[in-house]
Structures are given as structure tokens and as C-alpha cells.
Amino acid sequence: MKQAGHLLVVDDDREICDLIRHFFERHGYRVGVAHDEAQMQSELRRHDFDLVVLDVMLPGRNGLDLCRDIRGRSQVPIIMVTAINETADRIVGLEMGADDYIAKPFEPRELLARVRAVIRRFTATAAAEPDGRPSQVLRFDDWTIDLAQRRLWSADNVVITLTTAEFDLLGVFVTHPRRTLSRDQLLDFTQGHAAQSFDRSIDILVSRLRRKLAGGAKAMNPIVTVRGGGYMLSSEVRPQ
Amino acid sequence: MKRLFPQSLPAWILLILVAGLIATQALTLVIAAHGVSNAGRSFELFRLGERTVALAKAFHAASPDLRQTLLTEMANPSLTLAMSGQPAVATALPSDDELAELEDILVAKLAKNGVTDIRVREDGPSRASRPPSNHAAAKDDQPGDVEEQLLRAASKLGKSGRFTVAIQFSDGQWLNFATPVTPDPPVLTQESMPLYGGAAIAIILLSLWTIRQLTAPYGAFERAVSALGDDLNRPPLPETGSGEVKAAVKAVNAMQAKLQDYVAEREHLAAALAHDLRTPITRLRLRFELLKKKSGTPALLADLAEIEKIIQSVVDFASHEVKKEPDAKIDLVSLVEAVCDDYPDVHIDQKATPPRVLCSGRPIALKRCLTNLIDNAVKYGKKASVSIEEAAQNINVVIEDEGQGLAQSDIEQVFKPFKRLEGSRNRETGGIGLGLAIARGIARAHLGDINMYRREESGMRVVLSLPKVA
Secondary structure: OOOOEEEEEEOOOHHHHHHHHHHHHHOOEEEEEEOOHHHHHHHHHHOOOOEEEEEOOOOOOOHHHHHHHHHHHOOOOEEEEEOOOOHHHHHHHHHOOOOEEEEOOOOHHHHHHHHHHHHHHHHHHHOOOOOOOOOOEEEEOOEEEEOOOOEEEOOOOEEEOOOHHHHHHHHHHHHOOOOOEOHHHHHHHHOOOOHHHOOOOHHHHHHHHHHHHHOOOOOOOOEEEEOOOEEEEOOOEEEO | OHHHOOOOHHHHHHHHHHHHHHHHHHHHHHHHHHHHHHHHHHHHHHHHHHHHHHHHHHHHHOOHHHHHHHHHHHOEOOEEEEEEOOOOOOOOOOOOHHHHHHHHHHHHHHHHHOEEEEEEEEEOHHHHHOOOOOOOOHHHOOHHHHHHHHHHHHHOOOOOOEEEEEEEEOOOOEEEEEEEOOOOOOOOOOOHHHHHHHHHHHHHHHHHHHHHHHHHHHHHHHHHHHHHHHOOOOOOOOOOOOHHHHHHHHHHHHHHHHHHHHHHHHHHHHHHHHHHHHHHHHHHHHHHHHOOOOOOHHHHHHHHHHHHHHHHHHHHHHHOOOOOOOOEEEEHHHHHHHHHOOOOOEEEOOOOOOOOOEEEEOHHHHHHHHHHHHHHHHHHHOOEEEEEEEOOOEEEEEEEEOOOOOOHHHOHHHHOOOOOOOOOOOOOOOOOOOHHHHHHHHHHHOOOEEEEEEOOOOOEEEEEEEEOOO
């Protein structure tokens, strides 16, 4: 099996680290683990990771501080594991430079999907910006999308709420702008998410997304159908 | 009966004050009137004595003809005179000590002027109104008749009483005269009324101001304490004012600090609980995922999901008041749609829904609020339909379900924490009865509310109202 990526999992609970390692190894990832700050730093020095899964609650220094530390030295993508529904942790975590967050306890497949999405986003956009990290906040037409906070704003700065599946789909489009994406590709990019995304066909999701994007403005819909090919985001996407 | 009495402290104080004021004023007037009347009486008797002396001297020296001339010349509206063989005063005994003393003084003084007897009487105003009777000539006068004639003339002077004096000269003739008693000046006159009224109003106004000054801190306290109910993290009250006020403010501030500690403790407890539980649950989830044999796991995973839900609601309940999440402008339509998307039995009334409805609030909290309401509707009402209505001041999200509904008396109960109406904590409906309490807490923190009504058909109608964006 082709190696999907090299992860570092930082959690003070050894069993969780082992279980996550098994789970990701089963899906073709190589996984390193660390239980505290010192181990994390030495792991980061020794290997070149594709992504770090970082728990907020760690003995000694807080995960948020570690996140800022890592961000100070490296561009490696970070997924923060926050406490249940801790809004503050999420927001601060994203401000500290995390690329995504997931609440604990999480569905392992949800974590897998997030890891995939973040790594894909990172590799897709990193090439375009050689001197820095891919921006998490992107603009297309009058819309602003924050991939990390998973939030979409309209031209007049109104939060438009998308379902998880809708957001994932839009995330694929904005990280692959002006590229025709087949239904299979779209399904592949968005799969692994919570159950509901499986039983929704891509077509339904696209039409719902179009309706929400048409909501206020009269502008042309940015998602166009490519005859025989699939769908494409026709707008230019630029970092904010 | 209780309604007749004032309910508020200022009204009570004012009532007592005004009653006291009226009583004091009345008493003062009575005392003043008494004083005036006493002084007036002494003066009146002195004047009467002087007049009697002057008249006695003039008539004693005059011849009978001159006496007649004098009688006509001296008569005036306030003095009625007559000479007669009979005294105008029938009884020889004076009515009170003052008059008896006056008689004695006058007799002693006028003895050398040929006066042998003097009778002084005073009549109250009542007798003046007695109808006059017909009289013959003065010569046939009976003692009472002479008095009567005099009285009739004097009665024209008014309603006051009068003095009747009879002076007997040594020749046996009586000089009878009557003069009205000067009435006591009224204590309250047209001129003094405004003065009294003005003073009373001034005192009442001053008292009102004082009462306001005294009771204003109570109002401020009431506002401060109820504001505390809405926002526990409001800045403490400034400790200024009188000593009593300062002490009370200090107590309120101390109470606020204690409550803050209490809430923080509650959140801390919930966070600790959530933290300690989330690790084993995460492990369980991972273990299930790694299991080779998957038989039986769906049921186990469902149990696990339920445990998670319970933890989630406890944490939400403990921390929904915390305003850590910043406010944003939110499109309510897309939010409702996104929440409903997870529930196949929920139908959104697209026709009645405008394309975009804005409200201001915390996105995650409002999503939680709507999720709880819709989850509840689906759980107890089987099917639900959702619509968004724009009213004058509010945006209403209306959720109608098709369940059995609740009794009117149970409606408020379901918003109470840990309240579950079906009694048995059966597994099918799940939850621990925090969903609606959390939802309402969030709605109220957004200056909105949640209300529940019975539908005419069946089931319930739940309305989440949020203020419109200005």
C-alpha cells in the first residue's frame, strides 16, 4: 500500500496514541506518537511530518501554546483535538495557527477525513505559495470562506451555515478552482465523513450548495456543470 | 381592603408625612384661634367698661330733655340706646364671673356720678335670630321688652353676640344700651389661606425630594440585582453614597462575586467531567473501529453515542451562559436548513421561507439551540415542519410537530432542567432533560425567548423568537 502520509499524534493518554496509530496504519499512514512536550519536540526534530494531531489538554504546557510554538518554526499542518464543545478552545486554537479542529470524543473516520482534507488542502495550495503556508481564509467572488473555522461569509459579512457535507464539497471546489472535478473525484475527496454524506448524491449536494450561494446576490452561480465531466468552480480563488 | 393602602415605601412615608402635617397645622390653628379670642375678650370688656363710664357720666349730668336729645344723637348702628323705668336686663345676677367683676368695678367707679346699679349681660349670636314681637310704648315697657327692642336693632350688625348694659341712676331711671360683641377675627382668611397652602405645598415638595433621595438607592439596587440575573459578569456596582448604601452595595457586590465563583465552579465541574469521560469514550470508539469482528458493534456504538449526547448536554448546560464566542451576523435560513438536514423527518416550509433572514448572535450557540428544539420535536412529535416568519420586531422560527402534545400545565415544566415528562427515563427517548433548558437559556441570552403552544390539531407548536437585526 502506498504510504498516505506521516503523522505525529500528541496525546498524554498512551492507549489513545496506540489506538490512533493502529487505526491510521491500517489506512496506510505512518504514525509517530508523543506523550509530552519533550517527546514532541524531539520527534519534530527527527522527522519531517505531514501533519500533527495535537490534543489541547496536555500535562505541563497547554496544547494551544505548543501549537503556537510549532507554528513559529514550521508550516506543518496541525489538527487540534479539543474538549467537547469547547468553543473557546476552537477559536483560540485556530488563532494559534491550527488548520482544523476536532472535538473529543471523535468518530475515528471523522478524524481520518479531516486528516485527508487538511493534507490535501495543504499540498494543493502550498505549491501556489512557495514562501508560506496556504491561506486558510480564501475569497471567491464576494464570498469569504474560512477552511479552518469551517465558516462561510457572504458579501455583506453574514455567516451562511452549511452542513458538513456541503462545506466539505465547497472546500474541495475552492482548493481546486477552475478544475473540472468528476463526481467520482468529488465523492473520493469528501468521503469518510459522517454517515449522511454517503447517502447524498453529489448532484443533490451541488444543487443545495448552488441555492445557498445564490441566496442573496443575483450574480452568476460560481459552480458550473461541465457537460459529461462533472462540476467546476468557475471563480478565481484568492487568499484574503 | 389591602388595595386601599399604598404598596411602596415612598407612598407610605408620604402618607404619614401629609397626615402629620395636616394634624400639626390644624392644632396650630386651634391654638392660635384660642389665643386671639382670649386677647379679644379682654379688650372687648375694657372697651365696654369705658363706654359705660362715658355714657353714665353724660346722662347723669343731663336734664330729661337733654337725655332724649342725647339718645337720638348718640344712637348709631353699633349702639342702641333707650331710657326706661325698667332695666333691659331682667335678672340681677350676672352670668359669669368676668361680667360680675366688671359690674362691681363700674358701680364703684360711677358711684359718685349718681349711678346706683349696673347690669351687664352678654348674649350669644343665637338669640339674635329670634323673631321680634310687637311692642307698645317705652313707658309700658316690661324688663324683657326693653331688652328685646335693643336686641332687635343690634342684631342687624350681624351674627355675633352682643352686650346689653343697664345703668340705674339715682332718680330710678335706667339707661339701657346694647352694643355688639366684636367677633373674633378668623384665623384663616382669604389672605392667609394661600400662605398656609403655600407652606404646606412647600413642605410636601421638600419631603417628596427627600423621600426620593432616600429611596432612590432601593430602585438602583433593584435594577442592579435584576441586571445581575441577566448578566452575572457585569461590572460591580460603584461603592458610593451614604454609609448604609455603601454597606448594601458592598453586600451586593460580594454576592455577585460569590455567584461568579459558583458558576465558575459549575463549569469547572462539567469540564472536568467531560474531560475525564471523553478519553475512555475516544478509546472505545477507536477500539470498535479496530475490531476485526464487527458483530454487535452498531448497538454498542449507539449506546456510546447516547452517552456522548448526555455528556454533551451536561457540558452545554453548565457553560451555555459563557459568552466566549464572538457575535456575528448570521443567515438564519441556512442555519435552520443545515440543522434540519440531519433529520429526515423534518420538513422545511420552503414557500413561506424568505431567501435570507438575518439575525445577530453566536453561531455555535444558536446552532445548538435550534438543534435541541428540532431534536426534541422529532423525538416526541415524530414528524416536524419548520418555518421562518418575520414579525414586526422579531424573527420567529416555528417548529410544529405531530406528536401527542403536552397538557397546558406541563408546558412550563419542560423548560426546567432535568425535567422529563414521560416519567420513566426510558431509553427510546433518551436524554436527561436538559435540551429545552439549554435552548431557552441560549435564546434568552440573545434577548429572545422560546414559547410552546398546543396545536389545535395535535402536537405542539414551538416558537423561537429572536430580535431582528437593527
